[in-house]
Amino acid sequence: MTRILVDVPDSQLSDLMLIADADKRSRAAVIRDALDGYIAQRKPVLGVDIFGLWKDKDIDGLDYQDTLRSEW
Numbered sequence: 001m002t003r004i005l006v007d008v009p010d011s012q013l014s015d016l017m018l019i020a021d022a023d024k025r026s027r028a029a030v031i032r033d034a035l036d037g038y039i040a041q042r043k044p045v046l047g048v049d050i051f052g053l054w055k056d057k058d059i060d061g062l063d064y065q066d067t068l069r070s071e072w
Contacts, residue, residue: 008016020027054061 016027016030020030023030055066
């Protein structure tokens with residue numbers, strides 16, 4: 001395991017300490033879980049080749065966009 005140094009605002013540190021105390025866990029464990037969640041959220045986007053994603057669609061991308069925007 002590698003150690004890193006991160007500067008956080010006092011407000012985040014306070015919230016982190018509240019969460020860690022409530023869960024009876026270390027701050028480091030809470031931070032690791034938060035990073036796991038962030039990475040899992042971003043992973044589907046990272047490294048995905050989206051070029052040509054709409055090539056097999058029957059609707060034009062701009063028409064689809066206009067349809068979605070008309071719902072606003």
